[in-house]
Amino acid sequence: MENIEKLQEIIDNSNNIVFFGGAGVSTESGIPDFRSVDGLYNLKYKYPPEQIISHTFFQYKPEEFYRFYKDKMMCLDAKPNKAHTFLAKLEEKGKLSAVVTQNIDGLHQAGGSHTVYELHGSIHRNYCTKCHAFYDAEFVKNSKDLIPKCTKCGGIIKPDVVLYEEGLDDETVTNAINAISNCDTLIIAGTSLVVYPAASFIRYFKGNHLVLINLSETSADKMAGLVIHGKVGEVLSQIKI
Ligand code: NAD
Numbered sequence: 001m002e003n004i005e006k007l008q009e010i011i012d013n014s015n016n017i018v019f020f021g022g023a024g025v026s027t028e029s030g031i032p033d034f035r036s037v038d039g040l041y042n043l044k045y046k047y048p049p050e051q052i053i054s055h056t057f058f059q060y061k062p063e064e065f066y067r068f069y070k071d072k073m074m075c076l077d078a079k080p081n082k083a084h085t086f087l088a089k090l091e092e093k094g095k096l097s098a099v100v101t102q103n104i105d106g107l108h109q110a111g112g113s114h115t116v117y118e119l120h121g122s123i124h125r126n127y128c129t130k131c132h133a134f135y136d137a138e139f140v141k142n143s144k145d146l147i148p149k150c151t152k153c154g155g156i157i158k159p160d161v162v163l164y165e166e167g168l169d170d171e172t173v174t175n176a177i178n179a180i181s182n183c184d185t186l187i188i189a190g191t192s193l194v195v196y197p198a199a200s201f202i203r204y205f206k207g208n209h210l211v212l213i214n215l216s217e218t219s220a221d222k223m224a225g226l227v228i229h230g231k232v233g234e235v236l237s238q239i240k241i
Contacts, residue, residue: 003228004238010185010209010226011239017095018183019087020202021232022102024190024214028081028233031105032072035192036215040072054164062147062156069159074123074141075105082233083189084111086241091115093241098179102191102198104161106137117176119168119198121161130155168197180204189213189232193220 011017023033033039040049045068051057052068080088088111090096098115099108106124108116126135128150135157140148148157162168180186184207191214193199202220212224213232221227228235 003226004235006226007211007228007235008239010211011090011095011241014185014209015095016097016183016207017090017185017187018098018100018179019096020100020180020186020188020191021083022189022191022193022195024192025083025101025232026078026081026103026105026107027190028083028231029075029078029105029107031075031078031107033190035194050164053161055166058158058163066146066148070141070146073104073161074137076137076141078105078107080107080111082237084108084113086233086236086239088112089241095241097183098176100176100179100201102195104159115179117172117179119162119172119176119201121159121169123159123161125160126157127160128153128155129158173197173201176201177204181206183207185209185211187211187213188218188220188224190215191218192216193218 027033034041034049052064057065084107087096087099091113098117099113100117100119101108102120104120104123106122124137126140131150131153133150133152140157150157180201181204186205186207188202210224211226212218212220213228213230213235215229215231
């Protein structure tokens with residue numbers, strides 16, 4: 001309770017908040033994260049997840065890639081939860097300048113947020129690797145063959161998602177770093193902070209209040225002025241705006 005009151009005070013007194021989140025922001029929408037006990041890393045697959053969703057696998061074992069990706073990463077029925085809708089409201093009130101997310105599920109936009117920097121891309125954008133024609137997530141998820149193919153040229157369709165071994169989009173990185181560098185409050189939530197370079201961007205923060213909301217401990221707990229170990233949706237929904 002004391003922590004919620006502190007968070008309320010910080011949010012009341014901030015006018016340029018940035019939210020930096022990860023897979024833990026969407027677990028309350030039913031999408032598994034990677035590193036929780038019931039996360040994807042603890043399920044047993046033939047290959048570890050970081051190997052399956054790598055550039056090499058997409059190129060040389062596209063069936064394995066798409067089997068895992070469609071089944072575990074494309075949760076098209078998931079709905080935004082209390083964290084997503086709270087952040088959209090905070091933006092609408094003019095208090096939040098950006099959401100920087102490592103998630104690829106599009107739930108911040110579905111929840112009503114406008115300025116969202118998706119460091120790892122989105123399952124909702126997909127392009128033919130040959131002719132660059134655009135396809136939505138439903139087309140990819142429901143393609144009759146396991147590997148979705150372009151209806152125009154027959155090329156393999158690739159999600160606009162940053163796979164392991166691939167670089168981040170320059171413009172998205174610049175926007176994310178600018179937002180973090182200029183905010184007065186940074187709320188980090190639902191991320192283990194072990195995926196780089198994304199996790200390193202929080203080092204650009206030089207504002208007044210660093211808040212961390214996560215179920216488990218992270219490497220940034222020591223840096224934060226306020227640490228709340230709890231569920232991000234449950235925590236944020238107690239804040240009045
Ligand atoms: P992670 O799985 O490494 O860590 C998730 C963290 O969130 C853990 O520390 C866990 O304790 C915490 N957590 C789980 N549920 C929570 C909740 N309700 N409230 C607060 N904390 C909660 O996730 P990561 O750091 O984002 O790194 C994984 C990578 O995998 C990311 O790059 C992301 O792109 C990708 N990924 C995305 C999705 C998605 O789009 N929803 C899902 C799985 C993985």
